[in-house]
Amino acid sequence: MTKPTAPADRGFADEGPDKGLDARLVVHRGAFHLDVALTAAPGDVVALLGPNGAGKTTALRTLAGLTPLSAGGHLRLDGAALDRTPPESRPVGVVFQDYLLFPHLTALDNVAFGPRCQGAGKAEARAQAAAWLDRMGLAEHAGAKPRRLSGGQAQRVALARALATHPRLLLLDEPLAALDARTRLDVRAQLRRHLADFEAVAVLVTHDPLDAMVLADRLVVIEHGRVVQDGTPSDIARHPRTDYIAQLVGLNLYRGQAEGHTVRLDAGPAITTTEDLDGPVFVAFPPGAVTLYRDRPTGSSARNLWQCRVGGLETHGDQIRADLTGELPLAADLTTVAAAELDLQPGAPVWATVKATQTHAYPA
Incomplete structure (x- = not known):
């Protein structure tokens, strides 16, 4: 197999203290206001979770450069400011929810499209694309057009197309939503392996808590355009701080005032717990x-x-x-x-x- 080539020098640092993502995503659009701080180191996989209308997709579009930042926002990747960089010039790869493969191109040429746009010759781009398809276990489907691919195969071609440009930031918009339940199990496991090998920052948007728990190192939960909780999957599963998160992880959640082993709820009766606490607390149980x-x-x-x-x-x-x-x-x-x-x-x-x-x- 031909090894995927190293990324071309596009003016973005690969080493040093500024590696990774440092963003404050501020967008004011009518009555909706997004203000989300987001940082991640190379190798991190961050999942954005939240109810419909929370601002997840707006955040992803802002990272991709498809939605402009409002005043007060900033976006730096590996120390380089991207606020005014057009989408096509950003070292960002995107896997869209519906994959958006070019229907008239084969899987090989879909993946070769990115390297070609970066200046690679046709033969070089196709060699890189073949290497990526091999890595995805799709070598035998290189000549197939999207309509001949299964949902899982199309998802992997879309991922290969995004990775073939050697992005420093990989964005995945509901990457498993278009798959049936059985295919989803296999593709989720494959995607986890590919993300584990990805050396830059990956950000995925999902409404599925299982996808987030399996794929991400860190969860950022957004409600009404603001971050309401940020932490590891295990921490968030054990310590939900809003009703939405509690429902997401399958817990009953209440807030109240603790006096020793008794928590007097803000709305409702008291709950006896084993913890000895004082002051404002949450109480949860499955x-x-x-x-x-x-x-x-x-x-x-x-x-x-x-x-x-x-x-x-x-x-x-x-x-x-x-x-x-x-x-x-x-x-x-x-x-x-x-x-x-x-x-x-x-x-x-x-x-x-x-x-x-x-x-x-x-x-x-």
């Missing part, structure tokens, strides 16, 4: 920690007991998730057998218990 009863339990050792009503039921994986209202709104997971034995129906009264040892309290 839906699987909730046990339901139709009558008030008498022999339960659980310290937390609330009277609720079933607001709704839905299938959640191989379990039933009950949405409960009442003293404490919460979600509870139980087996289909347990749901049948309890004769759970919307509107049914229930008692919910959670052991203190299954809660987790941490400073707000």
